[in-house]
Amino acid sequence: MLxxxxxxxxxxAAIRDQDPLAADTTCFNLRQYNEHADIPALTAALRGMxxxxxxxxxYSVEACVxxxxxxxxxxxxxxxxxxxxxxxxxxxxPVLHELGRRTDMVPxxxxxxxxxxxxxxxxxxMYTGDIQEAYLQESVRMVFPHLRExxxxxxxxxDTDVAEPKFADLxxxxxxxxxxxxxxxxxxxxxxxxxxFARDLRSYFEEITVxxxxxxxxxAAQVPLWLxxxxxxxxDHSGPEYQEFLRDSVPYSLPRWRELYDCWTGVPSVVTxxxxxxxxxxDGAERRMPGLRPAAEALARLLRVVLVFRGRHLGIARKAxxxxxxxxxxxxxxxxxxxxxxxxxxxxxxxxxxxPRGGSAERAERRPA
Ligand code: HEM
Numbered sequence: 001m002l003x004x005x006x007x008x009x010x011x012x013a014a015i016r017d018q019d020p021l022a023a024d025t026t027c028f029n030l031r032q033y034n035e036h037a038d039i040p041a042l043t044a045a046l047r048g049m050x051x052x053x054x055x056x057x058x059y060s061v062e063a064c065v066x067x068x069x070x071x072x073x074x075x076x077x078x079x080x081x082x083x084x085x086x087x088x089x090x091x092x093x094p095v096l097h098e099l100g101r102r103t104d105m106v107p108x109x110x111x112x113x114x115x116x117x118x119x120x121x122x123x124x125x126m127y128t129g130d131i132q133e134a135y136l137q138e139s140v141r142m143v144f145p146h147l148r149e150x151x152x153x154x155x156x157x158x159d160t161d162v163a164e165p166k167f168a169d170l171x172x173x174x175x176x177x178x179x180x181x182x183x184x185x186x187x188x189x190x191x192x193x194x195x196x197f198a199r200d201l202r203s204y205f206e207e208i209t210v211x212x213x214x215x216x217x218x219x220a221a222q223v224p225l226w227l228x229x230x231x232x233x234x235x236d237h238s239g240p241e242y243q244e245f246l247r248d249s250v251p252y253s254l255p256r257w258r259e260l261y262d263c264w265t266g267v268p269s270v271v272t273x274x275x276x277x278x279x280x281x282x283d284g285a286e287r288r289m290p291g292l293r294p295a296a297e298a299l300a301r302l303l304r305v306v307l308v309f310r311g312r313h314l315g316i317a318r319k320a321x322x323x324x325x326x327x328x329x330x331x332x333x334x335x336x337x338x339x340x341x342x343x344x345x346x347x348x349x350x351x352x353x354x355x356p357r358g359g360s361a362e363r364a365e366r367r368p369a
Contacts, residue, residue: 004061004104006112007148007254011062016119018066020059021049024123027070030077031129034204037081046074046089056098064102069117071096072109073125076217080127080203086210093211104255107210112254114218115140127204135191136201139184140220147224150177151260154231158264162274163289171298174228178302181225181309189312194319198326205332221333222252225306226343230264232302233271233350242343245335271350274299296354303351310344 005011026045033041049071059067071092078085086092100107115137118125126133153174160167205217216222226234226246234242250261268276277292278285286293314337320326321337330336 004255006061006065006103006105007116007144007256009145012116014062015065015069015117018063019070019123020063020067021051021070023049023070027073027123027125030073031126034077034080034127039078039081039083042074042078042081043088046071046078046085046092049074050089050092050095053094053098056095056102059102061103064099065105065113065117068096068099068103068105068109069113069125071099072113072218073127075108075208076204076206077127079206079208079217084209086208096210106215106251107213108208108215109218110252111140111218111220111222112144116144128200130196130200132192132196133201135188136197136220139188140223142187143180143184143223146177146180147228150174150228151224151257153177154228155260155263157270158231158267162270162277162295163291165291165294167291168294168298171295171302175298175302175305178225178228178305178309182305182312185309185312185316189316192316194316194322195325197316198320198322202320202326202328202332207332207334216248216252216334217332219332221331221335222249224249224253224257225309227253227257227261227264228306229343229347230261231270232299233269233353234346235264235267235269236272237269237346237350237353239342239346241335241339242346245333245339248334271299271353275353299354300351303347303354307344307347307351310340310347314340314344 006015026049029045030042032038033045051067056064056067075085075092078088096107114125118137118141124134124137126137153170157167157170157174160170205219207214207216209215226242226249229238230246234246238246246261250258253261274292274296277289278296317331317337317340321329321331
């Protein structure tokens with residue numbers, strides 16, 4: 001663990017500014033190369049960009065991230081048109097390993113590189129140049145700063161007794177940082193057609209093999225809503241497939257988030273602690289612990305927001321992976337639309353567990369959120 005905080009806003013701005021491979025023009029030309037499926041041009045671009053290890057040794061951490069971003073754009077572009085990219089430029093392998101090591105990330109670009117660490121405006125790296133791709137990039141860019149806050153708040157929640165008065169406030173604060181996920185998916189539904197995603201963009205997020213290791217592409221499935229789940233309910237109310245998806249996704253996240261995943265695995269979830277605090281005598285529990293009812297209500301509000309996101313997300317995912325439209329049976333994260341449905345059902349089941357239990361439960365349930 002190198003203790004690098006790659007997610008803070010100052011560092012993010014510095015990374016966006018960087019062009020260590022002098023690749024601004026090449027990255028802009030990618031759109032054209034991709035339009036023409038010009039594999040020779042893409043291969044030449046990649047070979048022209050790969051730095052020497054000596055050059056990498058002189059890079060700052062920010063430059064390492066930016067170099068990975070730009071190499072990743074070309075690697076994903078080549079794969080989209082068929083060939084595994086690494087054998088076309090084997091000299092990239094030690095560089096990917098070194099950039100991964102220096103940044104404490106996987107030896108490939110991730111969704112962070114493709115969105116948050118990607119410059120905006122004229123220098124924006126895009127596979128297609130289509131405005132719909134820009135909307136998808138923005139949809140992720142707009143949620144990351146909030147998820148960063150949300151995950152730290154989830155950390156505080158994990159350490160807070162459910163009956164403590166501050167529990168409900170912390171949960172509401174967390175909910176405020178999950179709400180942008182709903183705005184994000186609404187923006188995508190309004191501006192990105194399932195056809196564009198299925199037929200044009202999805203192929204750029206294919207996995208590639210680096211030194212025998214299969215690495216997933218930089219898609220939104222790496223957005224760690226699932227890590228909030230892990231703290232709130234999924235550490236002990238999940239299903240085997242969702243846990244496997246989580247385990248496969250965690251390596252692509254930031255070092256701090258991988259640490260949080262370790263902290264939240266194998267420990268009772270927040271929802272489990274709430275249920276235990278209510279015990280067999282809900283009314284008595286609420287009398288003894290006045291903080292309990294507000295905590296349950298706040299958790300219900302949080303899970304309702306997560307469910308709204310998941311419901312709308314499932315809607316667009318179903319359309320994009322409809323058998324008549326899709327080119328791939330599963331998402332670039334390796335998961336099916338059926339898993340998305342399962343995750344939604346699991347979230348709903350956990351939300352049920354947070355329903356007020358005391359004598360005035362019915363009245364509370366009728367209250368507007
Ligand atoms: C055209 C738009 C989209 C489609 C077709 C789509 C499709 C999918 C699919 C099929 C999965 C399953 C995992 C996998 O990829 O293998 C997935 C997972 C996921 N996607 Fe999307 N997605 C879209 C947009 C977004 C956006 C805009 C966000 C958030 C900003 C997002 C966040 C997630 C998350 C967090 C997961 C993990 C599962 C979960 O937590 O519910 N997706 N998506």
